Amino acid sequence: MEFGSINPVLLLASLMVAATPILLAALGELVVERAGVLNLGVEGMMIIGAICGFAVAVNTGSPVLGFVAAAAGGALLSLLFAILTQFALANQVASGLALTLFGLGLSALLGQGYVGIKPPPIGKLDIPLLGDIPLLGPVLFSHDLMVYFGLTLVVAIWAMLKYSRAGLVLRAVGENHDAAHALGYKVVRIRVLAILFGGACAGLGGAYISLIRVPQWTEGMTAGAGWIALALVVFASWKAGRVLLGAWIFGGVTVLQLNLQAAGIAIPVEYLSMSPYLITILVLVIMSADRSRAPASLGRIFHASQ
Amino acid sequence: MTLTKLLATATLALGLATSAMAQDKTKVGFIYVGPIGDGGWTYEHDKGRLAVEAHFGDKVETVYQESVPEGADAERAITQMALQGADLIFTTSFGYMEPTLAVAGKFGNVKFEHATGFKTAPNLSTYSARFYEGRAVQGHIAGKMTKSNIIGYIASFPIPEVIRGINSAYIHARKVNPDVEFKIIWAYTWFDPAKEADAATALIEQGADVILQHTDSTAPQAAAEKAGNVITFGQASDMAEYAPMPRVSSIIDNWAPYYIARTQAVMDGTWESVQTWDGIGPGMVGIGEISSAVPEDIKAEALALKAALADGSYHPFTGPLKKQDGSDWLAEGEAADDGTLLGMNFYVEGITGDIPN
Secondary structure, three states: OOOOOOOHHHHHHHHHHHHHHHHHHHHHHHHHHHOOOOOOOHHHHHHHHHHHHHHHHHHHOOHHHHHHHHHHHHHHHHHHHHHHHHHOOOOHHHHHHHHHHHHHHHHHHHHHHHOOOOOOOOOOOOOOOHHHOOOHHHHHOOOOHHHHHHHHHHHHHHHHHHHOHHHHHHHHHHHOHHHHHHOOOOHHHHHHHHHHHHHHHHHHHHHHHHHHHOOOOOOOOOOOHHHHHHHHHHHOOOOHHHHHHHHHHHHHHHHHHHHHHHHOOOOOHHHHHHHHHHHHHHHHHHHOOOOOOOOOOOOOOOOOOO | OHHHHHHHHHHHHHHHHHHHHHHHOEEEEEEOOOOOOOOOHHHHHHHHHHHHHHHHHHHEEEEEEOOOOOOHHHHHHHHHHHHOOOOEEEEOOHHHHHHHHHHHHHOOOOEEEEEOOOOOEOOEEEEEEOHHHHHHHHHHHHHHHOOOOEEEEEEOOOOHHHHHHHHHHHHHHHHHOOOOEEEEEEOOOOOOHHHHHHHHHHHHHOOOOEEEEOOOOOHHHHHHHHHOOOEEEEOOOOOHHHOOOOEEEEEEEOOHHHHHHHHHHHHHOOOOOOEEEEOOOOOOEEEEOOOOOOOHHHHHHHHHHHHHHHOOOOOOOEOOEEEOOOOEEEOOOOEOOHHHHHOOOOOEOOOOOOOOO
């Protein structure tokens, strides 16, 4: 196949960057859903993370502090969702949608003074020796810190859910909250913590867009990335490894189709444009042909009296 | 009896007072495709809205809705605005054409204005700007400035307005640089900063050192700045925060005078359905300041071209021109008519690739 002027090394390197925001947000949502909570506010938490991270990075000059603030901002917004659904026992779907609308509006308000400002540059972590390996070096070992953070998070969440006691408790809460409660686990507390973690991850994903991928602040700049992250969790059958695969496929095909267009490959543009969605769904649906299913208590309201 | 009378009178008085108040103010509505903070297309329309408020003060009330998707949901948003009592509604994106037409059919005494479309009704006008005149100036600067001879173009949707822009930029880049090549990416969105940045990055990685965009956000500017040594042009708005590099000039949409004139027409009762299509001459299309990154001689040529476009002595689509398939389009000295331009669905000779359907 003729790839024309496409440089596969640069393409694979862009893939890692394009995949990171949805990967971070989807990992957070994965933990939330495994705890039995459906938070549809990912888009809202991402955009809040994007503006909080941007504002703090611009004002302090430190991208690291920006990312910390993005995580804090996302977690703070998700706390609202936690209060509504875990203490006020509000409907999770409605609360999540409201959270998205609220986040989009609030971020537009917070961001008014930040349009057209440039964030401090973020150095790439050029690992000596490893970064010099031909082909593999630029693809794997010359990214910013957040790319590696995302990959570490995949392994950490996978290991936590599979092997640790905390992961087992989290899954128990998500599968059957009444049984978990009867065993003496604090269902509400565990869920609130999971929601906060999900908010922090979504915030980081948003800040990755505003600080590294674009980098600038524009209203509504996440433009649906949160919804893609949500869909990814479902199609990945609530498994961390598959979320990574899905994010890579989605990010990869997105970047690839743009490159194919620019190189003038004779595939109709309509097919190229829909390919990221189509291919990601197809691969993940085929993979989920095994018996994986949603956490049994997903989206159900828990109260200790019931 | 007296009580009923009293109440009836009070209700009547209240009703009269309310309608008198409603008549006092002209309500002008705006439907936007992106957020008002996009820094481009919608930002400029909203500047027009604010100019209407500033001009008429207490005599108008403006309402707007941001980020309205093109398609079925737009009809709901426009209907809602008409039900709220708007006297004049501007729908500011091509994709609102059918929804606007449908709502205009239902609300006979509300006036509608649709941007960049071609369907009208007794209470529906269309208005657009001849952006392709600005694209000619861009193409000239781009053709002169490129060193790699590869110009990247981020297109949005395959509609005549976007295709006109590509053709106009290409013709004028080719005129000053016969080796120039256009690489075109269809983003299928008006506003998605992450995707626009990815598209710009893909073009730059494939050798483009000039990026032209027909999408609404400033993300391609940021991506070009990150790459270094790539020039861009502000789209729809000046985007001066990226000057002098990468943004070397811009096309600025200036809707304010039109919005004020049309609101005035509604107030005076002289509003009629019209089709407005203005360019650099009447001031609807502005060329942003050409920055110091452009050498003086190229700047002078670009300004001369702008002047010729403004006084009408030069038309960007002047023959001899052929279509992409090699068939003749315009003979020597012949200028394209508006009908062909409004429905343009072909590339001119030299551009590679196909227009999506």
